Amino acid sequence: STQLLWFRNDLRSKDNQALSAAVASGKAVLAVYTLCSKQWQQHDLAPIQADLILRRLTQLREDLAALNIPLLVLELEGYQQVHECLLSLCQQYQITEVYCHYQYELNEQRRDQAVEQALSQQAIGFHRYHGECIVRPGQVLTKSGENFKVFTPFRKAWLASLSEQSYSPLGSPKAIDKSLLNEQLLSLLNHPQTINCNYPRVDSSAWNCQDQQIIQQLRDFSASKANDYHDLRDMPALNATSKLSAYLALGMLSARQCLARIYLDHAEAIASQQGGAFTWLSEIIWREFYRHLMAVNPQLCKGSAYLTWTESVSWQDDEHLLKAWQQGKTGYPIVDAAMLQLKQTGWMHNRLRMVVASFLTKDLLLSWRDGERWFMQHLIDGDFASNNGGWQWAASTGTDAQPYFRIFNPTTQAQRFDPDGEFVRAWLPELANIPGKHVHTPHTWANKHGVSLNYPLPVVDHAVQRKQALLLFEQAKNKA
Numbered sequence: 106s107t108q109l110l111w112f113r114n115d116l117r118s119k120d121n122q123a124l125s126a127a128v129a130s131g132k133a134v135l136a137v138y139t140l141c142s143k144q145w146q147q148h149d150l151a152p153i154q155a156d157l158i159l160r161r162l163t164q165l166r167e168d169l170a171a172l173n174i175p176l177l178v179l180e181l182e183g184y185q186q187v188h189e190c191l192l193s194l195c196q197q198y199q200i201t202e203v204y205c206h207y208q209y210e211l212n213e214q215r216r217d218q219a220v221e222q223a224l225s226q227q228a229i230g231f232h233r234y235h236g237e238c239i240v241r242p243g244q245v246l247t248k249s250g251e252n253f254k255v256f257t258p259f260r261k262a263w264l265a266s267l268s269e270q271s272y273s274p275l276g277s278p279k280a281i282d283k284s285l286l287n288e289q290l291l292s293l294l295n296h297p298q299t300i301n302c303n304y305p306r307v308d309s310s311a312w313n314c315q316d317q318q319i320i321q322q323l324r325d326f327s328a329s330k331a332n333d334y335h336d337l338r339d340m341p342a343l344n345a346t347s348k349l350s351a352y353l354a355l356g357m358l359s360a361r362q363c364l365a366r367i368y369l370d371h372a373e374a375i376a377s378q379q380g381g382a383f384t385w386l387s388e389i390i391w392r393e394f395y396r397h398l399m400a401v402n403p404q405l406c407k408g409s410a411y412l413t414w415t416e417s418v419s420w421q422d423d424e425h426l427l428k429a430w431q432q433g434k435t436g437y438p439i440v441d442a443a444m445l446q447l448k449q450t451g452w453m454h455n456r457l458r459m460v461v462a463s464f465l466t467k468d469l470l471l472s473w474r475d476g477e478r479w480f481m482q483h484l485i486d487g488d489f490a491s492n493n494g495g496w497q498w499a500a501s502t503g504t505d506a507q508p509y510f511r512i513f514n515p516t517t518q519a520q521r522f523d524p525d526g527e528f529v530r531a532w533l534p535e536l537a538n539i540p541g542k543h544v545h546t547p548h549t550w551a552n553k554h555g556v557s558l559n560y561p562l563p564v565v566d567h568a569v570q571r572k573q574a575l576l577l578f579e580q581a582k583n584k585a
């Protein structure tokens with residue numbers, strides 16, 4: 106008999122529990138990836154991320170072939186077709202067991218329930234492993250057994266719950282004995298089909314898709330940048346963060362591999378909970394926090410705000426302002442430069458994600474859901490839990506939210522985190538001649554020097570909008 110390994114958001118051959126378990130069975134293994142482009146569309150998957158997934162699948166097929174595991178990529182309409190497809194695959198290849206990792210989003214959980222039911226009716230085993238997080242959702246609880254609502258105590262409990270296993274990622278398993286493969290599997294292994302997909306794609310070649318390169322990137326970051334991470338991570342002009350998010354989002358790299366590497370190089374900083382390496386680990390813990398939150402709050406997957414009373418905030422509906430934000434034409438240089446970085450590269454620096462999210466919600470008074478969607482449509486690292494968590498944090502509708510009365514001033518944020526205006530000038534050539542920090546207030550500088558600028562005037566006045574945002578929140582609070 107044959108075992109089926111079902112790939113989803115875990116596109117890796119190292120530290121892959123499902124793969125290791127399937128291989129440990131001592132039987133032949135067939136791998137499958139079910140590609141549901143309609144679902145991708147419904148989830149606003151960015152074409153640049155689709156491109157990275159497809160490139161990675163080609164690479165993964167090679168990595169698996171070296172283990173004598175053929176990989177089939179099946180394109181289906183939507184999740185409704187998945188259980189039937191897997192069932193017919195099981196019949197076609199005499200499969201007795203199916204292995205995969207848990208996914209915690211609502212649609213994915215429903216899909217898996219249907220699969221579990223269909224397989225159990227045919228007495229086929231369904232084995233799932235927790236591979237997306239270092240500590241699995243449901244295992245980090247308060248003393249009274251509740252889920253945490255804020256990050257800092259979550260982090261403390263998360264750190265206390267680590268075991269030796271948490272620091273020990275699995276390697277790639279040994280190759281399967283080729284003699285176990287029947288004619289059908291051998292033919293798949295020797296004649297892989299081309300991977301077809303009609304989903305729109307945007308070139309992602311600036312991002313790695315090979316294990317070796319990704320792991321090297323993690324090592325280089327840990328060796329040469331982690332120490333300074335605490336001090337430099339907020340400066341968008343510097344290349345001071347790991348840029349591993351796309352790989353973590355797609356499971357091309359596991360969070361456990363990150364923990365193991367940072368611990369290996371910085372055991373002391375981690376133990377003393379101080380310094381750059383620990384700050385970086387905290388970001389990995391943020392990722393876990395948002396995943397745990399999503400797993401226990403299915404309403405987040407339905408588009409609801411975490412803080413129920415904030416559902417009454419009367420967000421405005423203004424296509425013109427939304428377009429100005431999306432296209433980087435708000436007249437606030439830091440916001441515009443960040444939005445161009447996103448559009449042109451598929452990635453945006455974390456400090457700027459906070460700035461533009463605050464600007465959309467508190468200055469333009471538009472719903473965080475508009476921003477959440479735009480980000481998903483353009484990010485190479487689009488990740489439902491982290492994106493939703495980040496947006497709700499910035500909009501003050503989420504857990505651990507910055508209180509609604511604390512509102513970012515985009516100009517002072519820019520002066521603080523891009524003090525010489527280097528980042529802004531790199532993305533807005535029309536402001537390239539404005540020196541230093543004056544680039545953050547270009548019209549003031551231009552008026553003073555009698556220069557005319559080909560750059561929009563601010564679409565809103567921050568001081569006015571700030572008051573309006575407070576009013577909208579106060580009104581919502583009074584309704585509650």
Ligand code: FAD
Binds near residue numbers: 385393494
């Ligand atoms: P590093 O600073 O090197 O951090 C290491 C890793 O930790 C990241 O790769 C990421 O996996 C994780 N991480 C870092 N910061 C956060 C955070 N605040 N929340 C959760 N995980 C974090 N991250 C995504 O991966 N996908 C998203 O769709 C996403 N959307 C966001 C939307 C908003 C509005 C905000 C404020 C943040 C969002 N983030 C998202 C979090 C963060 O901005 C990115 O993870 C980070 O910028 C990626 O760059 P990096 O890999 O260099 O991060």
